[in-house]
Amino acid sequence: MTEGIVNAAELMPHHAVALAAERLIAAGRLGVATGPVRHVLGAADLVLAYEVQRVVAATRVAEGGRVVGRKVGLTSPVVQRQFGVDQPDFGVLFEDMLVPSGGEVDWSRLISPKAEAEIAFVLGADLDGFGAGASPDTGVGEADRVAVAAAVYYAVAALEIVDSRVADWDITITDTVADNASSGLFVLGDRRVPLSEFAPLEVTMSLAKDGVLVSTGDGAACLGDPLNALVWVARMAASLGAPLRAGDVVLSGALGAMVTVEPGNEITAELSVLGAVSVTFSK
Numbered sequence: 001m002t003e004g005i006v007n008a009a010e011l012m013p014h015h016a017v018a019l020a021a022e023r024l025i026a027a028g029r030l031g032v033a034t035g036p037v038r039h040v041l042g043a044a045d046l047v048l049a050y051e052v053q054r055v056v057a058a059t060r061v062a063e064g065g066r067v068v069g070r071k072v073g074l075t076s077p078v079v080q081r082q083f084g085v086d087q088p089d090f091g092v093l094f095e096d097m098l099v100p101s102g103g104e105v106d107w108s109r110l111i112s113p114k115a116e117a118e119i120a121f122v123l124g125a126d127l128d129g130f131g132a133g134a135s136p137d138t139g140v141g142e143a144d145r146v147a148v149a150a151a152v153y154y155a156v157a158a159l160e161i162v163d164s165r166v167a168d169w170d171i172t173i174t175d176t177v178a179d180n181a182s183s184g185l186f187v188l189g190d191r192r193v194p195l196s197e198f199a200p201l202e203v204t205m206s207l208a209k210d211g212v213l214v215s216t217g218d219g220a221a222c223l224g225d226p227l228n229a230l231v232w233v234a235r236m237a238a239s240l241g242a243p244l245r246a247g248d249v250v251l252s253g254a255l256g257a258m259v260t261v262e263p264g265n266e267i268t269a270e271l272s273v274l275g276a277v278s279v280t281f282s283k
Helices: 013-030 046-062 077-083 142-149 173-178 226-239
Strands: 067-073 089-094 098-100 103-105 114-123 152-162 185-188 204-209 212-218 249-254 266-271 275-281
Touching: 013 046, 013 173, 046 089, 046 173, 067 226, 089 173, 089 226, 098 103, 114 204, 114 212, 114 226, 114 266, 142 226, 152 249, 152 266, 152 275, 185 249, 185 275, 226 249
Parallel strands: 067 249, 098 185, 103 275
Antiparallel strands: 067 089, 114 152, 114 249, 152 185, 204 212, 204 266, 266 275
16 A cells, blocks of 8 residues: 655644544555555654544444453563664554464464563453543552552463554554554463462563574563553553553553564463463464
8 A cells, every 4th residue: 555645744633633544444454554654643743643543443443343451562672672662652452353372363364463472461440540630651659550450350471463554564653553552463361360479570471483482571571560551551541531441451561572473373472470372373
């Protein structure tokens, strides 16, 4: 999909949002990547980027999609360096993005996927009032971690299959936010562990592709503590008027470097106390 570059200064904000959303929706439907949308929105305009994300998500909901949670992205210093960014972002998880552990992903659903391992939290209580009146980038203290931990029902090992509707992963923070934080699919492990039985910070991770170790990490790689990521996304979601709710799945962010996948690959991650999670990509 090829488009001419449109200067953001030539468009009113609502027109820029509509054009960027139209491009990303079309790319997702056709399975053909589009050009970067930062030229339309402005290279550093995260407000417009999140509005594009909202429009794209609302379109999926209107077509029958069901929101089941959020994903936090760009939490690991390794991943931030991979994409030249210095802050996290978040996107929306839909029910049809979930793949069972040990299942196979139809390659035709993807454009240019990568995989990363992380901790997924499933909430047992709403976080609608969390961080009210606070800036999303406010520092995280122990009281914040305790508050969000109290809302967690259990945690599981997870794989996120990130995918970009932007051609050749030519993205900035603006592009990936608009593109639903480069969300693709996600896989949840079968072992459900309450926070009373482990500390997310202490989780260690190893990720293998076709049996070969390709990435390692730990809880500290995710904003210093995966619970910090949960605090951050709770604040962000509340500030945008779509707070986290009981039953939501929250992918807290990568524990190590993401890896490129190809047709036929099997990806398996081991997350210490949380156990294993795996997925295979069709040929």
